[in-house]
Amino acid sequence: MEIATSQPSLVKASLSRTSLIAEIRAFYTIIWREWLHFVRYPTWVIAFIIWPILFPAVYIFSSFALAGPGGAGIPRFLQVAGTENFLGYIVVGTTVWMWANTLLWNVGFALRGEQMRGTLESNWMTPTSRFLFLVGTGPVHAATMLMFFIFTVIEFRIFFNLTFEANLLSLLIVFLAAIPALYGLGFTFASLVITAREANTFVFLVRGIVMIFCGITYPISVMPAWMQTVAQWLPPTLIIRAARAAALNRAPLSVVAPDVLLLLAHGAFWLTIGYLTFSQIERRARLKGALGQY
Amino acid sequence: MSAYAIEAEDLVKKFPRRVPPENQPSSKNPFTRLFKHPPLTEFTAVDHVSFQIQRGEIFGLLGPNGAGKSTTIRMLCTLLEPTSGFARVNGYDVVKEANLVRQSLGIVLAGERSIYWKLTGRENLEYFAALYHIPPEIARQRVNELLEYMELTNRANELVEKYSTGMRQRIVLSRALLARPPIILLDEPTLGLDPQAARRIREMILDLKNQGHTILLTTHYMEEADQLSDRIGIIDQGKIIALDTPAALKRRIHQQDVVRLEVAGWKPEMAAKIQAMEGVNQLITRSLDSDSVWELHLHTENSRAILPRLIEQVNYNGTHLVNMNIVSPSLEDVFIQLTGKALRD
Numbered sequence: 001m002e003i004a005t006s007q008p009s010l011v012k013a014s015l016s017r018t019s020l021i022a023e024i025r026a027f028y029t030i031i032w033r034e035w036l037h038f039v040r041y042p043t044w045v046i047a048f049i050i051w052p053i054l055f056p057a058v059y060i061f062s063s064f065a066l067a068g069p070g071g072a073g074i075p076r077f078l079q080v081a082g083t084e085n086f087l088g089y090i091v092v093g094t095t096v097w098m099w100a101n102t103l104l105w106n107v108g109f110a111l112r113g114e115q116m117r118g119t120l121e122s123n124w125m126t127p128t129s130r131f132l133f134l135v136g137t138g139p140v141h142a143a144t145m146l147m148f149f150i151f152t153v154i155e156f157r158i159f160f161n162l163t164f165e166a167n168l169l170s171l172l173i174v175f176l177a178a179i180p181a182l183y184g185l186g187f188t189f190a191s192l193v194i195t196a197r198e199a200n201t202f203v204f205l206v207r208g209i210v211m212i213f214c215g216i217t218y219p220i221s222v223m224p225a226w227m228q229t230v231a232q233w234l235p236p237t238l239i240i241r242a243a244r245a246a247a248l249n250r251a252p253l254s255v256v257a258p259d260v261l262l263l264l265a266h267g268a269f270w271l272t273i274g275y276l277t278f279s280q281i282e283r284r285a286r287l288k289g290a291l292g293q294y
Numbered sequence: 295m296s297a298y299a300i301e302a303e304d305l306v307k308k309f310p311r312r313v314p315p316e317n318q319p320s321s322k323n324p325f326t327r328l329f330k331h332p333p334l335t336e337f338t339a340v341d342h343v344s345f346q347i348q349r350g351e352i353f354g355l356l357g358p359n360g361a362g363k364s365t366t367i368r369m370l371c372t373l374l375e376p377t378s379g380f381a382r383v384n385g386y387d388v389v390k391e392a393n394l395v396r397q398s399l400g401i402v403l404a405g406e407r408s409i410y411w412k413l414t415g416r417e418n419l420e421y422f423a424a425l426y427h428i429p430p431e432i433a434r435q436r437v438n439e440l441l442e443y444m445e446l447t448n449r450a451n452e453l454v455e456k457y458s459t460g461m462r463q464r465i466v467l468s469r470a471l472l473a474r475p476p477i478i479l480l481d482e483p484t485l486g487l488d489p490q491a492a493r494r495i496r497e498m499i500l501d502l503k504n505q506g507h508t509i510l511l512t513t514h515y516m517e518e519a520d521q522l523s524d525r526i527g528i529i530d531q532g533k534i535i536a537l538d539t540p541a542a543l544k545r546r547i548h549q550q551d552v553v554r555l556e557v558a559g560w561k562p563e564m565a566a567k568i569q570a571m572e573g574v575n576q577l578i579t580r581s582l583d584s585d586s587v588w589e590l591h592l593h594t595e596n597s598r599a600i601l602p603r604l605i606e607q608v609n610y611n612g613t614h615l616v617n618m619n620i621v622s623p624s625l626e627d628v629f630i631q632l633t634g635k636a637l638r639d
Contacts, residue, residue: 009506010349010350010476010506010508011474011475011476011505011506011507011508012476013476014397014398014400014426014473014474014475014476015426015428015429015432015436015472015473015474016396016397016398016426016427016428016473016475017427017428017429018393018397018427019427022424022427022429023427025424025427025430026424026425026427028424029420029421029424029425030425032421033410033413033417033421036412036413036417037410037412037413040412040453041412117407117410117411118405118407118408119407119408119409119410121373121403121408122401122403122408122409122422122469123425124373125371125372125373125396125399125401125403126396126422126425126426126427127393127396127397127425127426127427128425128426128427283375286372286373286374286375287374287375287377288309288310289309289365289368289373289374
């Protein structure tokens with residue numbers, strides 16, 4: 001093999017042209033890639049059919065037992081929870097918790113997935129903004145969670161004859177207001193993934209704590225006072241409370257507005273914290289060489 | 295436009311590293327020993343490296359595993375931030391103008407897992423074309439061109455997980471070329487490939503040079519560096535210890551003869567005796583396919599003078615000479631002369 005001696009004309013500029021349009025296109029492509037990955041691992045179908053009914057079933061059968069013969073305990077439940085529909089109360093709580101949980105950890109897990117696959121560095125060597133990679137997996141998860149909700153409603157209607165008295169507009173507003181707070185927390189968690197490279201232990205710990213504090217199957221008023229104080233500061237508590245009001249009691253916007261405003265405030269706070277933390281940690285990872293390590 | 299495609303000046307990269315247990319002060323308390331966090335020290339992966347790469351040049355960084363080649367490339371492509379020193383790519387500072395650097399570069403990092411195995415070859419390229427901010431109409435054309443150039447058009451719509459290692463590497467190379475970047479960084483591009491696939495990649499690298507790209511290539515294959523590079527920086531323990539054209543590097547040891555011997559029944563203790571012979575400057579030994587046959591690489595100023603004594607030494611006590619020739623110095627011989635060890639050590 002001989003090295004060419006003639007001087008070719010040099011390549012001087014690349015075809016890469018960064019602009020807002022190019023970033024939007026990149027964002028769309030990240031969503032498209034995530035969707036292709038989702039549909040090409042078909043085990044999700046099983047999870048979507050079984051999990052919506054499997055997870056709440058534990059609590060539902062416990063509640064049947066606790067309600068006593070002929071539902072003797074239901075008046076007491078009405079007293080503390082504000083509704084007799086304990087089945088709907090549990091289903092909304094567990095479903096919203098699963099959604100919030102997915103959104104909360106989705107960013108970090110997506111990042112960890114890229115790190116494990118070995119594709120994180122090849123993505124980050126491109127001129128696309130790092131934050132697009134963080135939020136790019138969100139829309140696919142939102143779509144899949146919507147399917148999850150639909151499966152939940154259908155399955156509970158069939159197996160438990162459950163009906164919802166929902167104000168869909170209020171419910172939609174609650175969910176939209178929850179997204180910035182959950183993403184902000186997700187960015188903070190993603191920073192932890194880059195630093196620790198093994199985040200499962202932390203996830204299970206926090207998941208368990210949130211599960212207890214946020215009242216997914218019981219009103220937080222049954223907890224000790226100090227736990228109630230902590231619970232009030234956790235965004236999932238606000239989401240579950242507002243979603244229950246909208247899904248079970250047809251609560252109008254004016255009723256869920258205080259929780260929605262609090263969620264938006266949480267959103268502004270956690271997005272700022274998440275952004276700053278992630279920027280710092282990402283720079284630290286470039287200094288320590290932790291990006292490609294797993 | 296900057297005169298150089300890549301400039302590195304006094305580039306240093308240090309990583310924190312745990313002190314190995316054998317170097318830690320031992321504690322008598324078993325609980326302290328069990329729970330004590332090992333102390334941190336600093337490991338210098340790249341140690342005051344400086345070089346300039348001309349536009350249109352293939353520049354090879356040659357060195358053994360762990361020499362600092364990949365760390366240097368990772369600093370140039372903005373995945374790592376230097377501890378000190380500076381580097382410019384296409385005239386842009388790798389720290390302060392990272393995004394402009396990324397726009398100027400096509401990068402192949404070592405390993406085949408940098409693409410999505412659950413996407414097709416075409417989907418991978420379309421995805422990365424969007425990430426490189428290439429307008430869609432140009433991207434479509436570019437993807438088709440590259441698939442054809444890489445002879446992958448017929449398999450473009452199959453999932454990458456069904457590709458051979460060589461095909462995956464061609465997709466990785468295509469990804470690096472998507473934006474038709476002026477500068478291409480190739481980190482061990484033929485690592486793990488079969489000889490035919492490796493030859494194909496090497497041909498493509500030469501073709502890319504002819505198309506006017508500047509290429510920085512890291513490799514620990516001396517033949518590859520020799521064949522492809524206009525200039526070579528030999529790197530060892532984070533330092534560039536020699537930098538010149540392959541021919542000039544080899545001329546450095548032209549006054550020396552390189553004797554290559556194959557010896558059956560070799561005993562490691564014989565190395566010291568040969569090394570001690572008058573006229574022997576360097577001796578490197580390595581086991582060949584079977585443990586009983588070893589290869590000896592010996593540098594001497596006058597092979598004729600030492601050959602009789604050398605043959606006598608190796609044909610002794612059960613060992614015997616299988617093959618012997620006097621060879622032209624290779625880049626590995628340059629490396630041996632500079633470091634006293636073989637590239638593969």
